[in-house]
Amino acid sequence: MPELPSGAATPMSLVDALRAVAGLPPKARASFCWGRCVRGTYAPSDQAKEITKSRSLTMPCRVLARFSADCGIANAVGTDGCSLRGFSFRLGSGNQRSEILTQSAPVHFARTSDQMLAFLQAHMPGPDGKPDMAQVAAFSAANPETQRQASYLAANPPPASLACTTYWGVHAFPATNARGETRFIKFKVMPVGQERRPAEDAVKSTGLWRDLEARIAARDVRFSVMVLLDRPGDPVMDVTIRWPDEDGREAVRLGTIVITGTEPSEACDAAVFNPANLAEGIGHPPDEIFAARRAAYVISRTRRR
Template identity: 30%
Template structure:
């Protein structure tokens, strides 16, 4: 069991800690791998995908059978009930009034499948909303106000710069300094993240798309949006101290007490709002429309046939939702697929979070 410090959003966060927990390598290797990726324009080529997978492996080790990022997780299920309020904006069938099933997965950012839960580690929620092959919508969101990177290159550089130096428990300060000098957008995003401390647990976290998309209606009108899931419950049990799975176990206990609900809010951009840079927030006064309620009813240990085997590819979209030109989106789609292919071909070992082992 490792107990790495994490980059994240708690009070202890500083610019250096953004680098911790996503890994890195020494300067020599960083330059080497980076040159390969640059030569291939990062995405859309086998070697760029391989470069990312090699980067995750260099930082986290092989993590056989697990996701190469957001490796630690818990499967959940439930349903989404649309109230019809999005129908003017999007022709997606799942926005007509009614219920569709949901398969989901809560996760912690980082590629260590057995990492000790830390309150500041970014929390993820992946959802597959609706029936597979019938206009299903997949989205993977975070409990952050903005994303730390605005380019695949930035993500990759941060990954490499964050490798823990053995014996120190910290990334190499020189690599951190060089990274932040080359990526002022990350330094600025971290300042915003620091001002939004996380809730106590998964159950009281707001999850956001961060990337922009377009909702497209029957008339073909395209409206730029971001979305967020705002919890109906305003508290979550605090993780029990000394428990390496404290955040996940608290979520399992909270779900045993009854369903958890989140309102799906769609926020509409105004002209000039950034649509291709996830490090930049939109002004607080943008109109948000409550378009329905997500209800999660059950949690399950990751296993064959549940969310373990889903790729929450942000470009699996129903007719009525389209991607923006944010360069993160095509990179994510490409790299999630590469991670998925790799992990599904690897031998499996038990995940850290075991629902049956969580007591009352």
Template identity: 50%
Template sequence: MDATIQSAPAQVAEPAAIVAALKTNAGNPKGVRASFAKGQCVLGRFTSAREAASVTKSKSFTAPSKVLGRFSVGGGNPKVADSNRVVLRGLSLHIGNGKDATDMLFENAPVHFAKSTGQMLEFLTVRAPGPDGKPDAQKVKAFSAANPETLNQANYVAGKPVPGSFAGVTYFGIHAFPVTNARGLTRFVKFELIPAGGEISLSDEEAKTKADDFLQQDLKARIVGGGIKFRMVALLDQPGDPTMDVTLRWPGEDDRQQVTLGTIELNALSDNEPCDETIFNPGTLAAGVAEPPDEIFAARKLAYAISLARRRSEIAQP
């Protein structure tokens, strides 16, 4: 009988250790985010759809409001090339005001690369650069064989062409959120942003000809030309859906019943100070949307605050 590699149960890891590992793998650039370090702040509006109230009573999604957003490229390197096909593209949103505000974090993959903090830290640790500046390929291979679910995100991204515009990306909120509607009915949903103009992609050959900041240039041109629109939808749960493991998609997720919550219109560039002086806090959720139950979400709340404190300290240093 052939032997199989089995992963040992991952221990709980402190969010500070995860932030440190992210920074190490990026080369420890100073004064920037531990992840999604490269980005551009934008301004816009959210217009709610009539059917939003059937999903959630949250005023973040049932009333019109201003929006603060940030498009970003994944990883902790603020100089990463926009044509890099293996890093994520992200969009963070602050919708609503005061106690009715909600922060939403989206990326162009529907799953995370780890289901627990311990697994996440180990994933990052085996990819830490060695003396030659590269990770140990054998360690990465062995970890991936023992933890195949940690490849789900990378395989999804690898199966897609290079994004040609921030405006032409479908963005996923990877967590399952408990939402409560006006009638008091609570269920799980996943949030998704669908580009109004369809997906925009590049071939690998086209991507090679692009400037390192071509996504930023394209974003500015589209804002000047009238702005960018996304349709925000909620994918509705079904019995048996995995809500605790963010490395897994829901069965038949792409064909799920979805409800349109409204439209995001991003029509102005902002200097980056409003986005950089604080965080898009995953724990900022207006009544009607509760915190997802998975371990990664709980860790993100702490890790974002730790990353903010670290970059503020680095900026303050002479």
């Protein structure tokens, strides 16, 4: 079992490790490699300005977004078997834009960059193309927090339809409103009118992407952009744990995203969806994974080019 390195992880080493674990080619995305680029609109709610002064979240705008799935299998021919889903979206334009990354689990699989690198090293495939399961088990036992994401997904498998999935932001963002009041928020993006989970046999007959395209064509893909509001003592530095009573606490609807069509993949590749791009009124989360992620996205994009 690899020891937890001290300060060994860099954004570049994380990108390399993500690709190596999944067996991805050099120009592939390091994570969430399977995806569809889409466009849409965003309409803010009357409550948005109470939470943030960010024009990206308080003004109507066009949306560029990407639905994705993280298989971790380079030669996969489909994505029906993937558990973790992603939804990244850009609101606003110019220097008044925010790029938000969300996923189908409310926690990340590592607390620090070093722990993330060690996790990936423990799961690295051997000569037979498979990881050493004894090594994985030993690492998991020594680092139980790295199992929380997998445990959540096992207990809460996402609907097979990307349009029916709830997406979470694992980071705590400092949000400042026009009165200068700042508090931490977490994003939660919920499907509108899609409470019924699609039948599994229907999913298997169409696949994730065909299902999504059919729903977009039917103007049937809408999401409420919600935020969870912090309470005193909520952890904001550890992305492997949830806030207490997170499912039952107060949530505010910032606005609604309506997906209206598809875009070529190149449109989203050019956008990157770098989480560092946040309009004034939404600050950078203080946790270590966010800092590593914003640098890794730039490296991954440069290598793809």
